[in-house]
Amino acid sequence: MNLTEQTPAQIADASAITPPTRRTPRRTLSATFGRQPLGRRATTRIVDMVTFVVLAIGAVVMIAPLLWMVSTSLKTKLEVFALPPVWIPAVPQWDTYVRMWDDSLILSGIRNSITVSLTVTVIGTFTCALAAFALAKMRLPARNAIFIGLLSGIMIPFPTLMIPQFVMFSKIGWVDTLLPLIVPAIFGNIVMIFFLRQYLENVPNSIVEAAKIDGASYWQIFWRMILPIIRPAVAAQFILWFMAVWNDYLAPILYLNTPQNQTLQVVIANMNVQYATQRDYPLIMGASFIALVPILVVFLIFQRQIVESVALTGAKG
Amino acid sequence: MLSSGTSRLHRSEHRWALLFVAAPVVGYLLFTLYPVAMAFYTSLTNSNGLGVARFVGLDNYVRVISDGYFHQSLFNTFFYMIGIPIGLALSLALAIGMSRAIPARTALRTIYYVPVISSLAAIAILWQWAYNGDFGLVNQVLAWFGIDGPNWLADKDYAKPAIIAMAIWKGLGYSMILYLAAIQSVPRTLYEAAELDGANGWQQFRAITLPMVRPVTFFLVVTNVIGGAQIFTEINIMTPTGGPELSTASAVWYIWRQAFKYQQMGYGTAMAIVLGLLILVITLIQFRLNRRNSFVLD
Structure with missing residues (x-):
């Protein structure tokens, strides 16, 4: 509770960390029209360079642990425990990544993770889009009440639900299957419905009305008209959701006991325990790296869309 | 209609x-x-x-009220939230830096964002190893500066700060992106007018930037508190036994252990309800404070 009161002050203090912004004019544009154009522009450039250097050092700190992870995965066990530390392995041990596949759990982990993530996001996105269309553009009794009711679900944290949900799924024998991870999610995700509905608010009602007059069915309106319109929002939300499901850890460890049924995140967490006793850190780091590679690739490809839709989250929230 | x-x-x-x-x-x-x-x-x-x-x-x-371990785990959970203001302050500073015309902006932004998208399980495994007292990255780097670092996660005084530092590192990019978007949407004319009036950089920050990014700050505080109250993955992976003297155990971790390791579903649920209500109350208080402090109507 104190936290909220402190935060603005803390943030104010934080600007002390960036001295560049403090004393100097920030805007090149206005600087051009200042009294001493050359002097000011030069200062701006110096401040920009200092900022760049600070940010670049920060970037090194950000990326270093991940690089170290990859480098460790390519070391020999001796190099891992060498003092002084070996930063770059003398001969990269690509063998680590070969050994990993012999451990068939990585493969089944990837398979299970893909099954859960893809099923949830493909079907779930579809249900969300349909619901968003109905909630934004169709006549529906108690439309707002339904929407607010669904939104209220956000207020209930997963840990509060996890025990009764577990009891529920264990009664119908779904424990140790992927179903408890898939089934609740394909009924839709209120965050996604919220954003798609928001997106549809900017679409004029008149085009829906026009389609109705032309005799299109609601299904046709949704499939031929609404879906293409909201495609950018759907794509961004789809990727964010996929990442969240892929990276989920708590729900999978509740339900999945048999090693062959576990998702990748649980598999690597168990490998972490199992191989730490054998001090096989190259293998642990390699497996962890594998677990984040798919998402990393997706991110690097769709970077712009992801960053934009994340930025939008803040604006809408 | x-x-x-x-x-x-x-x-x-x-x-x-x-x-x-x-x-x-x-x-x-x-x-x-x-x-x-x-x-x-x-x-x-x-x-x-x-x-x-x-x-x-x-x-x-009744047991929730008297269970010292649960209280300890709640205390730990809120202790981890010290990282929230630190992380927000750092990310706002970063965003201000990123909003300048600096080289390689996109590349820098990408690098800062990579920990955000990375799997928390993998990141926790990585940092558990990085915090290793003898061979971990953290102590190896500290050694350059002549500092002999502790065995972070095994030390009851250093384990929580270590986890906080990791969480800040992981979340920095996300807050930075939101702040950056907010800063870039501030009309330039505001800064130009302020400059004409002779406001220096610090005054401009206090009078323009900070109030203009206020909605983002509010959003981040609320979501970080809700998320922070449910911290589990990094705790369970980095300190599987809840740390020395249960010093890293979070509320969700303790609930999970009681319910799923010791089969105390009834008691676990009672704790989970208390936690859920705590989150709800704190969130409502934040909305209250926000409404009282903000003068801009949306």
């Missing part, structure tokens, strides 16, 4: 609309509302998840 379509057409539209929202509504009833109702009931029993549960009244809640 005011259009005068025939009621038959409207009824058909109602039916289709109802069909389209059916899935989330059914999902909500089955997987949120029903479990919530069950949670309240289960919390009044000695359920172990399998056998017959006996009704025990408020016993579980």
Whole structure:
């Protein structure tokens, strides 16, 4: 509770960390029209360079642990425990990544993770889009009440639900299957419905009305008209959701006991325990790296869309 | 709504609309509302998840009040939130830096964002190893500066700060992106006017930037507190036993252990309800404070 009161002050203090912004004019544009154009522009450039250097050092700190992870995965066990530390392995041990596949759990982990993530996001996105269309553009009794009711679900944290949900799924024998991870999610995700509905608010009602007059069915309106319109929002939300499901850890460890049924995140967490006793850190780091590679690739490809839709989250929230 | 379509057409539209929202509504009833109702009931029993549960009244809640371990885990959970203001301050500073015309902006932004998208399990495994007292990255780097670092996660005084530092590192990019978007949407004319009035950089920051990014700050504080109250993955992976003297155990971790390791479903549920209510109350207080402090209407 104190936290909220402190935060603005803390943030104010934080600007002390960036001295560049403090004393100097920030805007090149206005600087051009200042009294001493050359002097000011030069200062701006110096401040920009200092900022760049600070940010670049920060970037090194950000990326270093991940690089170290990859480098460790390519070391020999001796190099891992060498003092002084070996930063770059003398001969990269690509063998680590070969050994990993012999451990068939990585493969089944990837398979299970893909099954859960893809099923949830493909079907779930579809249900969300349909619901968003109905909630934004169709006549529906108690439309707002339904929407607010669904939104209220956000207020209930997963840990509060996890025990009764577990009891529920264990009664119908779904424990140790992927179903408890898939089934609740394909009924839709209120965050996604919220954003798609928001997106549809900017679409004029008149085009829906026009389609109705032309005799299109609601299904046709949704499939031929609404879906293409909201495609950018759907794509961004789809990727964010996929990442969240892929990276989920708590729900999978509740339900999945048999090693062959576990998702990748649980598999690597168990490998972490199992191989730490054998001090096989190259293998642990390699497996962890594998677990984040798919998402990393997706991110690097769709970077712009992801960053934009994340930025939008803040604006809408 | 005011259009005068025939009621038959409207009824058909109602039916289709109802069909389209059916899935989330059914999902909500089955997987949120029903479990919530069950949670309240289960919390009044000695359920172990399998056998017959006996009704025990408020016993579980009495135990919540007197359970020192649960209190410790709640304290730890809130202690981790020290990282929230630090992370927000750092990310705002970063965003201000990023909003300048500096080289390689996109590349820098990408690098800062990579930890955000990375799997938390993998990151926790990585940092557990990085915090290793003898061979970990952290102490190897500290050694350059002649500092002999502790065995972070095994030391009850250093384990929590170590986890906080990791969480800040992981979340920095996310807050930075939100702040950056907010800063870039501030009209330039505001800064130009301030400059004409002779305001220096610090004054501009206090009078323009900070108030303009206020909604983002609020959003981040609220979501970080809600998320922070549920911290689990990094705790369970980095300190599987809850750390020395349960010094890193979070509330969710403790609930999880009681319910799923010791089969105390009834007691676990009671704690989970208390945690859920705490989160709700804190969130409502934040909205209250925000409304009182903000002068801009949306």
